[in-house]
Amino acid sequence: xxxxxxxxxxxxxxxxxxxxxxxxxxxxxxxxxxxxxxxxxxxxxxxxxxxxxxxxxxxxxxxxxxxxxxxxxxxxxxxxxxxxxxxxxxxxxxxxxxxxxxxxxxxxxxxxxxxxxxxxxxxxxxxxxxxxxxxxxxxxxxxxxxxxxxxxxxxxxxxxxxxxxxxxxxxxxxxxxxxxxxxxxxxxxxxxxxxxxxxxxxxxxxxxxxxxxxxxxxxxxxxxxxxxxxxxxxxxxxxxxxxxxxxxxxxxxxxxxxxxxxxxxxxxxxxxxxxxxxxxxxxxxxxxxxxxxxxxxxxxxxxxxxxxxxxxxxxxxxxxxxxxxxxxxxxxxxxxxxxxxxxxxxxxxxxxxxxxxxxxxxxxxxxxxxxxxx
Numbered sequence: 001x002x003x004x005x006x007x008x009x010x011x012x013x014x015x016x017x018x019x020x021x022x023x024x025x026x027x028x029x030x031x032x033x034x035x036x037x038x039x040x041x042x043x044x045x046x047x048x049x050x051x052x053x054x055x056x057x058x059x060x061x062x063x064x065x066x067x068x069x070x071x072x073x074x075x076x077x078x079x080x081x082x083x084x085x086x087x088x089x090x091x092x093x094x095x096x097x098x099x100x101x102x103x104x105x106x107x108x109x110x111x112x113x114x115x116x117x118x119x120x121x122x123x124x125x126x127x128x129x130x131x132x133x134x135x136x137x138x139x140x141x142x143x144x145x146x147x148x149x150x151x152x153x154x155x156x157x158x159x160x161x162x163x164x165x166x167x168x169x170x171x172x173x174x175x176x177x178x179x180x181x182x183x184x185x186x187x188x189x190x191x192x193x194x195x196x197x198x199x200x201x202x203x204x205x206x207x208x209x210x211x212x213x214x215x216x217x218x219x220x221x222x223x224x225x226x227x228x229x230x231x232x233x234x235x236x237x238x239x240x241x242x243x244x245x246x247x248x249x250x251x252x253x254x255x256x257x258x259x260x261x262x263x264x265x266x267x268x269x270x271x272x273x274x275x276x277x278x279x280x281x282x283x284x285x286x287x288x289x290x291x292x293x294x295x296x297x298x299x300x301x302x303x304x305x306x307x308x309x310x311x312x313x314x315x316x317x318x319x320x321x322x323x324x325x326x327x328x329x330x331x332x333x334x335x336x337x338x339x340x341x342x343x344x345x346x347x348x349x350x351x352x353x354x355x356x357x358x359x360x361x362x363x364x365x366x367x368x369x370x371x372x373x374x
Contacts, residue, residue, distance in 0.1 A: 021147050022072065030058065030059075037055070043211070044211065046220070048210065057135035065127070067126065072172070073144075074169065077161050078096050080098060080263055081263070084269060090271055091269055094238060096166070098268045102293070114129065118170075118174075128172075129169070130168070131166070142167055144181045146181060152194055153197075153247070155244070157187070162252075163250060192248070193243035193246060199217075201213040214233055214236050214242075221299075233307065235311055237303050266286070275301060277322075283297050305337070320338050324336060332354075336351060336367045339370060340371070
């Protein structure tokens, strides 16, 4: 079987498995590796220490699969529809996380089947499927494979699917028939994504300072939010879609046929007050196999407190008072700040009582700030 026939058979199987976009490129040194290094040197990765710790591994796909010759780049559309209106006491979740399935699990299953398919064709060949956890610059290789161009918000854009898709890759030690790289930038003079960002997370086009990105703050950051960014988080409980929502290329994206991505009733949007009533078991049952589990219980409740502080509601203070006595200091800290935003008599008295017993220095500082104690 020659490279052309093998590639066509792999692509056909990938489409049968449900991948909406399929392209192939050589496993080579990423063209944007110097920009990646500069991004790391600028500190834009924030506290995602796992990225700089593996910086060398990003320099070539052979660090993901020994002997890698080719990469089959794949994408799955996750667009399901519009966000539902948010009522008082609710928080928004990024579109990709509306379903009750973790996309990693779904895509890995498809990739396993694709790897098995190649094994049937070439029993001695090696292959590995990855979904955004391996040291691979997926968007760079997706461009090389002809799937789209890098937008000014740093997301890969495709003329049919905009940026609302998941990327995956299958690396193989077999030489395949490569597609032409995507060389056109269809963003033109548009800067809608840059201007709409609530936290000014783009120091320049095509560069993201993750430390200011709402998605980073609500998902990756394990500490308290920087004080100057808390109000700018607005009503985002998990992730952020602002730069995608304003992008003209996302205005006509078709909806997906994948049932697993269909919105769950309790995630579009989420009842924030109810979150503070969940015990550990219920919390795990609700989020364990969804993208939201990435933030864990402490991160989600921290985020919920910030959103309730930004958008006070009648039932919000009761939830925050409960959170102020949570075993997790990160949750208590966020609730202290949020109760300070309410500023009513009950909130003030609760903060004063908590101050008498609080042992964590950061929480104490937050309570002092909320009570305006110098």
